[in-house]
Amino acid sequence: MVTRTVDLRSDTVTKPTEAMRTAMANAEVDDDVLSHDPTARRLETEMARITGKEAALFVPSGTMGNLICVLTHCPIRGSEVILGDSCHIHIYENGGISTIGGVHPRTVKNNEDGTMDINQMEAAIRDPRFEICYPTTRLICLENSHAHSGGRCLSPEYIDQVGELAKKYGLKLHIDGARIFNASVALGVPVDRLVQAADSVSICLSKGLGAPVGTVIVGSETFIARARILRKTLGGGMRQVGVLCAAALIALQENVGKLEGDHKKAKTLAVGLNKIKGLNVDIDSVETNIVYCDILKSVNITETKLCKILEGHGILILPEGPFRIRMVLHHQISESDVHYTLSCMQQAVNGVHGKQDGK
């Protein structure tokens, strides 16, 4: 019977630590809608400081963080936003910016490293002379680290370049920084430097930093004031929310330092998987805590089947087909878990090979 569980589905699975549970139980709270919950205020002040922005706002999820930022930058009907064709906002947020916010997306191809070509972005900006049939471009969105490319990092120089482009055309710049701390640690660049060019950033506390719930968005005072109203409208105005913010503060204090360890574990896993005959990992693309692994034809097993086999060993992985799986490392995965995963993976691939030989 397998009692060991190694949950590599996402860094969102992180459970609150003892320190977080204690903090939640003792949190000083107040009605964050009628007043300002004091623990929420502490968290928001700290996040504004860390990011070098004027103000911050706690929201229930990264999806709401991005939704609020895009909609607040684009309050006028007929707006368009430029974003990567494989970015999280475009692929994994239910098309909410359009279905909920009426904002039109204009995608630009994401390169393998998570960037978009500056030229292509510039070409995608709508010419106002044709406004009779064009929406109006108001915003560019970047994602750092870029999840779909494997958690790859955008450099501060690249982000600054995009910021210059945005300024040149009077556009705003939003960064989906769900894993901005991972990027910061991997690049060795402080978060405020990384997001310097951005008008707004959305940052998850519930992923690698391990808080149970929540994201914080940052921006100017006026931006956050409008964002607060939209948060209420969407239904994200919670009452004694300090309970959650207390855990988020612990996450900030205690878990940023653990991210480097997650990146090391990811590298160990990547290198080990790549050594297994029948599996392939682009080691150079593993920059943070995400590992994509391809299943080669020689193995002749689908990604779904492989995940099922591993589930039998207590290892939870998401298929990112076709013939591709994704693993996400976090502080509640140990080095021993990584080695266990590698040996189960070897078994699984051998098992399939074995079946094939036996035919």
Place this chain on the structure above:
Amino acid sequence: MVTRTVDLRSDTVTKPTEAMRTAMANAEVDDDVLSHDPTARRLETEMARITGKEAALFVPSGTMGNLICVLTHCPIRGSEVILGDSCHIHIYENGGISTIGGVHPRTVKNNEDGTMDINQIEAAIRDPRFEICCPTTRLICLENSHAHSGGRCLSPEYIDQVGELAKKYGLKLHIDGARIFNASVALGVPVDRLVQAADSVSICLSKGLGAPVGTVIVGSETFIARARILRKTLGGGMRQVGVLCAAALIALQENVGKLEGDHKKAKTLAVGLNKIKGLNVDIDSVETNIVYCDILKSVNITETKLCKILEGHGILILPEGPFRIRMVLHHQISESDVHYTLSCMQQAVNGVHGKQDGK
């Protein structure tokens, strides 16, 4: 120096109890988006049972609860919903059903008791023969207890009548039951009987029941399945949300029994205020935990000024102008607090009278 605080602004100000804090710290949790958080599941199962519906869904706020229900009942562009002209959805939810959801509101006058005339509701239902220029009515919304009328209760018979009307025209019925437990206790009618005719109900745990955060919506399995997706789209998909659900379960177990006491305190306050010369309360309209108090011309003070004076005594009240204030009782207001409030109110009114006499 005033150190005593009597917060009568709303029942949303209730802070988590020791039992809730302990439950939150010990909550069994999981990623409620990738999996199903076990404590959320327990809460949702219990709420479905209590209301006699098939399924339930925890959401961050009453605003999101109503927004999800209206939008899920009205997924097709060009939909219209009939609701009271002073209901919470129409007045206090940022017009979100329209600005976010594209649903058109058709209001019918709310009577003083919170009901709408059945004839007027029927007359407001769009005739499909005129669809070339009319939106399509899909939903009727009721609110129980009805906040703006002073927390007044809709009877099960009335709700059933509206339900019959809805069925006759193929419409759905949603109840904004933010304070449905207050109505249930005041009427002596179980919640499931009260909401029997409804297709969906939105119920706050964070108001009189005292949980720090959250609302639960209930409905059919298929309705809740679609609601879950919309919840994610709006950004209400939280991860280890069992932390909050644990407190909500305590609220359900421990605080429903306290609501009757809140209603008694409201009556005591109402009767006492009405005895003060210069103030007027319609005692018969005080059915649950909300008290509206009018300031008569003889006092010659605005509602804002009166609230300011009381704030100096540590009593927090919201003006609901003109010349009207609102007080909401909850389990963290004691009988002693009620008497303190009455004596400060008497002082405040005397003080103004005194100033006038001295002119």
